[in-house]
Amino acid sequence: MAANDKATKTETAKEEQASPILIQMGIFAAILFVSSLISPLFPATFPVPTPVIGLVILYVLLASHIVKLRNVEKFGDFMISLIAFLFVPSGIQLAASLDILKAQGVQLVVVILIATIVLLVVVAYTTAGFIWLRKNVFHRDVNVEE
Amino acid sequence: MITLTGTAHMAVWGKWLGDALGTNAAGASAGNALFGIFLSLIVYLFGQWLFKIGKGFFLFQPLFVGMVLGIFILFLFAKAFGTDTATFYKSAYLPGGNIIFWFLNPATIAFAIPLYRRNDVVKKFWLEIILSLIVGLIISLFVIYYVSKLIGLDNVGIASMMPQAATTAIAMPIATAIGGNSAVTAMACILNAVIIYALGDWLVKFFRVNSDPIGAGLGLGTAGHTVGSAKALQLGSIQGSMASIAVVVISIVVDIVVPPFASMMGLI
Structure with a gap:
């Protein structure tokens, strides 16, 4: 290293x-x-x-x-x-799917918002858990240089 | 000299503008790309300016402003031309939008650089990284499944929500394979990035995600794709590196985990 x-x-x-x-x-x-x-x-x-x-x-x-x-x-x-x-063209691409939003729009956006937060928080804390295991159960080095 | 009446003026200007934008039958094949490029730049720059004078208010993030304003302008133009927004988007905006969109290819590859800059962290924690992404994704899938059911999505809607952690090009075919609607999945992937870009700083603070830099990086890369990786780089080199590796590994994990998960939950 x-x-x-x-x-x-x-x-x-x-x-x-x-x-x-x-x-x-x-x-x-x-x-x-x-x-x-x-x-x-x-x-x-x-x-x-x-x-x-x-x-x-x-x-x-x-x-x-x-x-x-x-x-x-x-x-x-x-x-x-x-x-x-x-990423702007990808965002503007939603102009082509406005009819999907009309049908189930609010529910979909709410689920996507929650899903985004869930992915961020769950993955981050799962990682913290595995690092905790590495340190406290397997007694391996967890130090990293900033 | 030909003198034109007011309405004839309008017709001439309308034809000229239609030709230039590629929305008339004659101009459609020409597909003028400059409008799409110009509109993308203008709305994004306006967003940057708004973000600056708005003292960094989160809804004024340039990507979010650019998206909303761009769609709104296309909506107004479509009204003026008497077509619907989707048609106008395809004929006038898409040729230019696609050119900018293409550059996401080299931009995605470029994340190998921050990844390699912290190769020490990758070498040391590769097992934890892979395990965390697999376990984290499976837990998230259960939560997203039950949240979708609770909010009342039908099976097609739920299936469309499952693969969103992967990059769009992987998520869309998987959505189709498990009985979802790939357009909805694409929308989810895009909104993931927009949400992380707009709310990322606040979410990281509120949920104390950054207490573990490796976890913060993996979380941001999973939830926000490449845009999340750019956010993670602002937090630090470890976070940026971990988000870059998350974008790749989570996509492969989604490839493997989501189809059996969907059949286990009875979606297919």
Whole structure:
């Protein structure tokens, strides 16, 4: 783990050598293209969409040091900073399903609101429970650097 | 010189605007994408401005404002053109909206970066992460099932609510497979993100979710998808990394867990 931290630090030190933005975009495009070839291989009953495969591929490439942070982080961080804006068309997409809302709208929105809160709170506290088990039952280290 | 009467003016302008927006029969194939891009940007920027002068009032979150205002503007335009909102949305907004929507692909992939930045946490807690997401999802499914029943959704509605923790592209086909309506599921996935984006800070505080940074990250990624991950990054690097891994793992867990859950509850 120490070696990994060290690797991350040296990579940050080389920040001035960040790859040109077109190369960074090229890496993203290549990963997306390969992912779009892999995605249809999954059966219809077990769908795994292109961006999910792409996320895994980029993570594996980073973890195996084939791709360095400086090759992708400038474009990647930029894309992440845009995520709320990129979601606007999805939000406006609801204009096409206004008739669904007319039928059962209020009930659906209430269930979705509750479901969102349930997912957040239940997953967070389940995790806290498992970490508590790790610490108090299995007596394993739970410290992380901030 | 041709002089036009008031109504002829209207007709000419109407035709011009219709052509430009791609809503007339002639312009429909052209599908002008610029209107959709322009409208998305304008409503989002207006939301940012409103959020700033509203001193961060949660309902003024730019994504929420952009969504509501965008739909409202499409509704007004549709009225003016004498069509319904869904038709106008498809012909005028969608070509441009799809271009912006496409960029969610590289943006989703980009979450591998915050994930890798905290690879130390991933390596140390991978077992807890996977177990928490599986157990957390199963508990949530029971709660969502009974809440849906209590509020009075029919079986189609309940089935549509089950896969919403997954990313839209996974949730929709699963909803269809277990007898739900995939359009309703897509709406759920979108609203998850909008709700987490608008209420996330408040929910995290109110439910003291952030007392465990790993749990906060996994919860935000599960409930709010990639938008939740962006929220989690604001809390810290561990939270951001955990939310990114949650987006991937929970989608696969939904793939595996939701169909048998649905048949166990008698939905299919």
